[in-house]
Amino acid sequence: MRIEGLGVSGLEAALVTDRGSVREVNEDGAVIEAWPDKSAVLLVVADGMGGQFGGGVASQLVVETFRTLLGQPVPATLFERYERLLGCFYKADEAIKRRASEDLGLMSMASTAIAAIISPTECLHLYAGDCRMYHFVDGSTPYVTRDHSVVSVLVETGLVALEEVSDHPMRSVVTSSLGAGRSSRLNVDPKWRDAANEQPAVRSVSPRDVLLFCTDGLSCEVSLDGLTSLVAQHRSDPDALVRACLDAALAKGARDNITVAVVQVTGLSTGASEAVTSPDALDRNIEYRDPTVASAVSQQLVTPIVSDKDAE
Amino acid sequence: MGTNPWELLGRRLEGQVVDNTYHLLRFLGAGAYGIVFLAAEVVSDRELQRVAVKLIPPDPSNQERQMRELEAAARVSHPNLLRYFKSGQCLVDRISFLYLVTELAEESLERRLTRGGMTPEEARVLVEDVAAALRYLHDPRNPRVHRDLKPANVLRVVSAETDGRQRSTWKLSDFGQVQELGLRSVAQVSRQLGTPAYAPPEAWRGLQVSTAWDVWSLGIMVMEALTQRRPFEGATEEELIAAVLGREPVIPTNVPSPFDQIVRGCLIKDRNARWTAAQVLEALRPPERASGLVEPARPRPMVRLWTWLALVALFLFAAVAVYLWTARSQVSPPGLSPGSRGGTAEVAPPEGMHTKSPVQNSGATEERPSTLQESPSEASPHRRLTVEPRYNLVVSAGGALIDRNESISAADSRVKTLGFIVFYEGPSPRPDDVRVEWWVGADRWSFFDFPAGTQPLGLREQYDNKAVPGAYEVRLIINGRLVQAVPFKITPD
Numbered sequence: 164m165r166i167e168g169l170g171v172s173g174l175e176a177a178l179v180t181d182r183g184s185v186r187e188v189n190e191d192g193a194v195i196e197a198w199p200d201k202s203a204v205l206l207v208v209a210d211g212m213g214g215q216f217g218g219g220v221a222s223q224l225v226v227e228t229f230r231t232l233l234g235q236p237v238p239a240t241l242f243e244r245y246e247r248l249l250g251c252f253y254k255a256d257e258a259i260k261r262r263a264s265e266d267l268g269l270m271s272m273a274s275t276a277i278a279a280i281i282s283p284t285e286c287l288h289l290y291a292g293d294c295r296m297y298h299f300v301d302g303s304t305p306y307v308t309r310d311h312s313v314v315s316v317l318v319e320t321g322l323v324a325l326e327e328v329s330d331h332p333m334r335s336v337v338t339s340s341l342g343a344g345r346s347s348r349l350n351v352d353p354k355w356r357d358a359a360n361e362q363p364a365v366r367s368v369s370p371r372d373v374l375l376f377c378t379d380g381l382s383c384e385v386s387l388d389g390l391t392s393l394v395a396q397h398r399s400d401p402d403a404l405v406r407a408c409l410d411a412a413l414a415k416g417a418r419d420n421i422t423v424a425v426v427q428v429t430g431l432s433t434g435a436s437e438a439v440t441s442p443d444a445l446d447r448n449i450e451y452r453d454p455t456v457a458s459a460v461s462q463q464l465v466t467p468i469v470s471d472k473d474a475e
Numbered sequence: 476m477g478t479n480p481w482e483l484l485g486r487r488l489e490g491q492v493v494d495n496t497y498h499l500l501r502f503l504g505a506g507a508y509g510i511v512f513l514a515a516e517v518v519s520d521r522e523l524q525r526v527a528v529k530l531i532p533p534d535p536s537n538q539e540r541q542m543r544e545l546e547a548a549a550r551v552s553h554p555n556l557l558r559y560f561k562s563g564q565c566l567v568d569r570i571s572f573l574y575l576v577t578e579l580a581e582e583s584l585e586r587r588l589t590r591g592g593m594t595p596e597e598a599r600v601l602v603e604d605v606a607a608a609l610r611y612l613h614d615p616r617n618p619r620v621h622r623d624l625k626p627a628n629v630l631r632v633v634s635a636e637t638d639g640r641q642r643s644t645w646k647l648s649d650f651g652q653v654q655e656l657g658l659r660s661v662a663q664v665s666r667q668l669g670t671p672a673y674a675p676p677e678a679w680r681g682l683q684v685s686t687a688w689d690v691w692s693l694g695i696m697v698m699e700a701l702t703q704r705r706p707f708e709g710a711t712e713e714e715l716i717a718a719v720l721g722r723e724p725v726i727p728t729n730v731p732s733p734f735d736q737i738v739r740g741c742l743i744k745d746r747n748a749r750w751t752a753a754q755v756l757e758a759l760r761p762p763e764r765a766s767g768l769v770e771p772a773r774p775r776p777m778v779r780l781w782t783w784l785a786l787v788a789l790f791l792f793a794a795v796a797v798y799l800w801t802a803r804s805q806v807s808p809p810g811l812s813p814g815s816r817g818g819t820a821e822v823a824p825p826e827g828m829h830t831k832s833p834v835q836n837s838g839a840t841e842e843r844p845s846t847l848q849e850s851p852s853e854a855s856p857h858r859r860l861t862v863e864p865r866y867n868l869v870v871s872a873g874g875a876l877i878d879r880n881e882s883i884s885a886a887d888s889r890v891k892t893l894g895f896i897v898f899y900e901g902p903s904p905r906p907d908d909v910r911v912e913w914w915v916g917a918d919r920w921s922f923f924d925f926p927a928g929t930q931p932l933g934l935r936e937q938y939d940n941k942a943v944p945g946a947y948e949v950r951l952i953i954n955g956r957l958v959q960a961v962p963f964k965i966t967p968d
Contacts, residue, residue, distance in 0.1 A: 261483070264483035267533075267570060268532075311711075311713065313679050316679070316720065317679065317680065317720070320717055320720050322720060332681035333679065333680070333681040338712035338716065339711070339712065348712065
């Protein structure tokens with residue numbers, strides 16, 4: 164779970180993904196990986212849609228597309244980072260559509276995604292769909308991305324109460340997604356130039372802050388209050404936090420795949436370089452309950468630093 | 476710059492042959508779930524006709540929906556629905572597809588609107604055609620919801636008529652989202668939303684599906700056809716949804732009557748208060764049907780053998796009555812004319828010609844419309860006789876005629892088999908829309924529509940529900956006008 168090999172001073176991370184209690188396969192994809200110069204971390208969480216096989220392929224394509232960013236230096240300015248990250252959404256969108264045109268079984272595949280470039284002082288994030296980022300700051304109301312979803316509009320217009328969302332028939336209908344899915348078009352938020360934007364793409368981060376990214380498999384099962392409580396219990400331990408989140412979702416029935424990624428801002432040197440060279444540490448990077456997913460994801464998504472100990 | 480996977484695949488498959496018969500000549504476009512081609516139907520090296528072929532990639536996770544599309548296409552038949560020819564499975568370029576062969580359309584409404592908005596005259600034809608198709612689909616006896624009504628799915632089909640002229644008709648296509656409601660007025664909620672810009676508030680709220688869905692979509696489309704703008708807009712889908720859910724439609728003041736009322740009626744957010752397709756058609760009346768369309772016969776509902784036997788007996792019985800009645804009406808005084816227009820466009824009768832005397836409800840049905848209409852001939856000082864449409868409604872119980880104001884006990888076994896026939900005499904195909912409504916007290920119990928052109932010699936329907944006691948009235952309505960009514964009573968045991 165814990166990303167021991169992250170190597171970025173001031174940040175610690177953990178990631179868990181699980182197929183849940185109902186779905187037969189895990190269509191989620193995720194990666195947390197540092198740039199080679201260890202100046203920042205790329206984090207992507209993608210929720211694939213479109214049938215038994217298509218969803219997984221779509222989310223993998225999303226993650227692969229974003230990982231190409233790691234082959235170039237971290238852009239110098241925040242605006243350049245924004246542009247690169249935004250560009251990847253459109254490249255991933257194209258990649259999914261092109262792949263779908265080559266394989267009819269994948270024709271309706273699509274994915275939602277959230278992606279971030281995180282340094283010890285800033286978090287630049289963009290998303291399409293209902294994958295979320297929560298920014299927990301000590302003593303403040305958490306920041307939560309606003310879902311591109313039908314229920315999000317229903318809540319804002321007062322037609323549905325927050326507590327009704329988890330059981331609402333439209334809870335998983337998104338209004339923005341990447342790929343060939345017919346039901347929505349691609350809309351990426353937050354916008355860079357939007358004076359009225361209450362949710363800027365770049366957020367300053369400080370020590371003890373917790374950034375939690377997830378698919379709707381978590382956010383549909385565990386309320387903001389529930390997550391706030393879990394963060395309060397495990398603020399300094401990302402590993403324990405992702406596990407607690409997963410357990411909470413499983414306890415609620417886990418109707419969907421669940422992926423949780425946490426980045427904790429430590430503000431301190433973590434001795435990361437030692438962790439990178441430790442084989443034991445590498446073996447503990449990610450935990451999967453589903454061996455098939457573990458195999459696929461470990462090969463496709465996080466190969467350089469991940470193995471799947473629990474898949475054995 | 477976008478990559479549409481359907482388009483990429485469509486281009487790749489041009490030139491292939493489906494089922495050894497349909498040569499895919501050109502990729503035309505991609506629907507929600509398939510790819511459409513212009514194709515040549517070729518048998519023994521001879522091209523029989525040009526058709527449209529839709530290839531649908533089999534999707535195991537959506538098999539039910541895919542089969543529903545094929546079944547729906549095969550089952551429905553109406554002059555304003557795209558004509559179905561054939562469906563099946565095929566292998567094209569080593570890829571397995573379901574396929575659907577239909578008549579070929581000239582263009583979609585979507586493409587038509589790229590050339591500018593419609594004139595009111597054009598819009599009237601469009602609305603009449605689409606609403607007629609919806610009225611058919613929404614028939615309370617077997618209601619179906621299309622759920623994806625939008626300009627891309629409304630197609631203009633050009634056909635050559637017997638008089639040599641070309642006729643243009645708007646038709647609905649794409650039954651990928653059709654949902655049959657069966658005996659219910661609503662169906663289980665579905666998360667398949669159709670096209671967001673045309674989806675009603677209840678679609679976003681996850682409420683149950685009803686025929687009102689299509690009427691909302693029609694309202695959006697009517698305004699778009701006239702103004703090239705939709706009444707709800709949003710830069711993002713969330714903004715669009717919020718507008719549909721919470722804001723009143725923005726209808727420009729230059730939308731002419733009756734389209735402004737139609738748009739407002741179709742866009743009532745409460746689906747129970749929203750107009751029906753029949754109300755839309757009513758709002759267009761009295762029509763000056765601009766297209767002069769002649770609608771081919773639609774298939775009649777299946778009638779059981781015993782029902783046919785009863786109807787034949789009833790027909791023979793009634794024929795005698797009609798003969799006697801016709802003989803009487805031929806000596807009717809001048810001034811009485813049919814209760815309906817004689818052609819596809821209604822015109823005011825010239826002075827001195829017959830004017831219509833609509834029968835005003837029960838008790839006023841003695842003045843029958845006459846069959847023969849005298850019309851002046853410009854070439855001759857003599858008058859020549861032309862046959863005008865004439866109708867007569869007879870109502871039956873247990874296969875026997877019901878007299879006006881007759882009382883039948885609910886215990887009488889005849890009430891289990893109520894029926895009616897509309898006798899028709901006049902040009903073929905029949906030019907008028909015929910409706911028969913059954914009323915119990917102040918409530919309309921049911922109604923039956925026979926669009927113009929269907930079955931020229933006698934329309935019949937069978938009604939074998941158990942009737943409840945009450946004051947009944949069966950009304951014959953021609954082109955929206957009440958022309959005859961047959962009241963009777965079913966009394967308690």
